Amino acid sequence: MEKALLAIFLEGVFIKNFLIIQFLGLCSFVGVTKDVKSAAGMAGAVVFVMALAATASYMIYTYILVPTTMTFLDLISFIVVIAALVQLVEFVVRKNIPALYRSLGIYLPLITTNCAVLGVVMLNVQSEYNFIQSVVFGISAGIGFTIVMLMMSAIRERSSFVRTPSSIKGLPLAFLIATMLSLAFVNYFWVIPI
Amino acid sequence: MSTTTTFLIESMAILGGLGLAVGLMLIFASKKFKVETNPLVEEIISVLPGVNCGACGYAGCSDFAERVVNENAPITGCPVGGFDVAKEIGGIMGQEVAEGEKQYPFIKCHGGLNCVDRFEYVGFEDCKAVMMLSDGEKGCSYGCMGRGTCVRACPFDALYIGDDRLPQVNKYLCTSCGLCITSCPNDVLAFAKESEKIHVRCVSHDKGKAVKEVCTVGCIGCKICEKNCPEQAITVTDFLAVIDQDKCTACGICVEKCPQNTIEAR
Numbered sequence: 001m002e003k004a005l006l007a008i009f010l011e012g013v014f015i016k017n018f019l020i021i022q023f024l025g026l027c028s029f030v031g032v033t034k035d036v037k038s039a040a041g042m043a044g045a046v047v048f049v050m051a052l053a054a055t056a057s058y059m060i061y062t063y064i065l066v067p068t069t070m071t072f073l074d075l076i077s078f079i080v081v082i083a084a085l086v087q088l089v090e091f092v093v094r095k096n097i098p099a100l101y102r103s104l105g106i107y108l109p110l111i112t113t114n115c116a117v118l119g120v121v122m123l124n125v126q127s128e129y130n131f132i133q134s135v136v137f138g139i140s141a142g143i144g145f146t147i148v149m150l151m152m153s154a155i156r157e158r159s160s161f162v163r164t165p166s167s168i169k170g171l172p173l174a175f176l177i178a179t180m181l182s183l184a185f186v187n188y189f190w191v192i193p194i
Numbered sequence: 195m196s197t198t199t200t201f202l203i204e205s206m207a208i209l210g211g212l213g214l215a216v217g218l219m220l221i222f223a224s225k226k227f228k229v230e231t232n233p234l235v236e237e238i239i240s241v242l243p244g245v246n247c248g249a250c251g252y253a254g255c256s257d258f259a260e261r262v263v264n265e266n267a268p269i270t271g272c273p274v275g276g277f278d279v280a281k282e283i284g285g286i287m288g289q290e291v292a293e294g295e296k297q298y299p300f301i302k303c304h305g306g307l308n309c310v311d312r313f314e315y316v317g318f319e320d321c322k323a324v325m326m327l328s329d330g331e332k333g334c335s336y337g338c339m340g341r342g343t344c345v346r347a348c349p350f351d352a353l354y355i356g357d358d359r360l361p362q363v364n365k366y367l368c369t370s371c372g373l374c375i376t377s378c379p380n381d382v383l384a385f386a387k388e389s390e391k392i393h394v395r396c397v398s399h400d401k402g403k404a405v406k407e408v409c410t411v412g413c414i415g416c417k418i419c420e421k422n423c424p425e426q427a428i429t430v431t432d433f434l435a436v437i438d439q440d441k442c443t444a445c446g447i448c449v450e451k452c453p454q455n456t457i458e459a460r
Contacts (some may be wrong), residue, residue, distance in 0.1 A: 059211070070208050078214055084216040088223050095227040161318050 005136050008129070011142025012103075014189040016123070018116045019148040020182045021189070025116030029152065030174050045107040046076035047142030050120050052089065052139025054081045057121035057132050070123075078121050086112045089139070116145060150182060207410075234263045234286060241282040243274045247349050249371035262287065274369040298368050299353075299375055300386035304395035304456065305337040306359040309409045322379045333408025336398040338382045347377035392437055393446040396430075396456045399432045413456045419448040 018024045025046075032042045032099050064073050090108045094101045120141045124134040148171060155177050165172055211363045238259035245331055246254040250271045261267035262283065270280040276296060284290060310333040315324055321343040329335040341358035352367035353374055355363055361374075361383075373385045382397060394413060398405050402414030415433030427441035428448060435457065437448075 047326060064208065064212070068208060069206065070205055077209060080209075080216055081214055084220055085271055086221055091227040142240045160232055161320070163319060 004012070005133065008133055009012070009139050009140040012137045012184070013147065014146040016141070017144040017148060017185055018119060018141050019145060019152075020178070020185045022119065024119040025114050025145065028110060028114060029149070029178070031169065032110075033149060033153040033156055033174070035157055036150065036153045039149045040105075041147035042110070043105045043142075043149040046114070046116065047106070048112045048147050049082075049086055049089070049114075049138065050117055050138040050142040050145075051135060053078075053117050053121055053132075054086055054124055056081050056085055056136045058124065058134045061125055062131075067158065074125055075122070077116075079117060079143055082117055082121070083112045115135075142150075147184075148181065152177065155181075221313050232263050235259045237286050238262055241275075241286070242272060243277055243279065243369075245274060245349060247274060247371050247373065249273050249369075249373060257458070259347055274371050276370065289382055295369055295387050295389060297385040297387045298365055299370075299372070299383045300363075300364050300380060300393060300422065301338060301360055302359065302384055302395060302397045303304055303336070303338040303382045304411045305334055305409050306340060306460070308411045309334050309337055310357075310407075314335050315419065325379050329422065334398050334400070334405070334412065336382075336400070337396075337409070338411075339380065343379065344374035344383060347373045348359065349373065386432055387439075389443070391459050392441045392446070392449065393458055394435045394437055394456055401433050405433070413455055416453060418451050418453065419457060422447050422451045 003181055016022060019026065019029050020117055028046075033039045060077055061071070061074060065073060065077065086108055088102075093108075120138050121134075124137055127133075127137075128135060151173075156174060159173060159177065168176065200427060217292050229371075234257075236259075236319055237254050242255040244255050248254065249421055250258045250267075250273065252258040252271075255272075258271060259265065262269055262271070267407070269283040269287055272279050272283075295392045312333055313331055315327065315331040318328070318428070319341055321330075321339045321341040324330045324339045324341050330362070332339060338360055339346075340355055340357050341450075342361065343352075344361050345353045345355060349371070350367050350369055351362050352364045352369070354364070356362040370385070372385065376386065386393065396405075396409075396413035398409070398412050400412075400414060404410035405414050413434050415430050415435070417430045419428045419435050420430050424445065424447065425441045425443055427438045427443075428435050429438070430436070444459065448457045
């Protein structure tokens, strides 16, 4: 069944939002959202890596694993490919665009083992997307990630001015915020089908 | 050969081949895209504290290391690492360093609970916010507001607000980075060396009467200390006593004579 690209895009950004509906990549969600600047840097790196990972894993899956009927090896080979790919990108960026490396490079190693990136490529395989659909889903998942990261970090920045009981200061408060955000997202994009 | 064995060998071959190909590609890439860096930079980074606080004035520890090697930034530039780190950097760069005395932030206000509140403040718990509301709730517009802007500025948890509503410094945690001093909106904090024993704990330039109305320990500019100091180390300008630490011998006469107990020995 062919799905419209727009539907896939919206699905990636909102309905299947990785952070708040699928709960993937939560490590960076609570770890890097202390201020907007680093959250934006991390999110930019994730968009980039997700798009690349979707491309590369599609190639590996269709041209190596399917012809040899070794599709059960998808998970482990994707891990290898993504990790190597991120490393390669880091080398290239460091050599050619030092300015970008400084703002984005420190987040790249964090992403190599990010389960959200692995989630994108696994979902691509499960949904049997073709090449263009896979890439679109990868990019849209990254954009969804970005939106939630920015929202979360902005709220956390603001909430540092609020008087909170010392028992919930810091991470507990972050989880409370995440709960509210998640509730809003689930009600809006999941319970009410669009 | 049974099908299971073939299957096993095939899957091992594919995964192994994939791993090998990826590994070779990475080796090639790391050669091809190698960035030439001065090995001294890496060495200096490894001896720096690595907290990236920016107290040296550069964008983080790696930037500081690069400037030291390439642009002759001072090797004593890292206030956090202090003398130990400066010595190690000196060893790497082949330079000698003289030991400087450690200095800590000092709170030049003893107001706190001794200072009258003009109104009750409810709002953001931050000195800068308090100050925006007609110069703060304290009767004295010069003093410490005790809302902990410096405490939050400290990346090392070396400051805390004590029972007297004034910030206290934990010398074992303090690294003399000076971030608290720059964060204070009222300039109440300043560096003081360990050997400097006598301090005026007031920054108010108000006239004596005005100070007495709001604060029981503020400097009223009575000049008793100036007259009694055997070394002429104290001068009173604009109703505030200032100690010249170079001349001060820590005899303690001023501490005894001060009618407001503003001058303190520690």
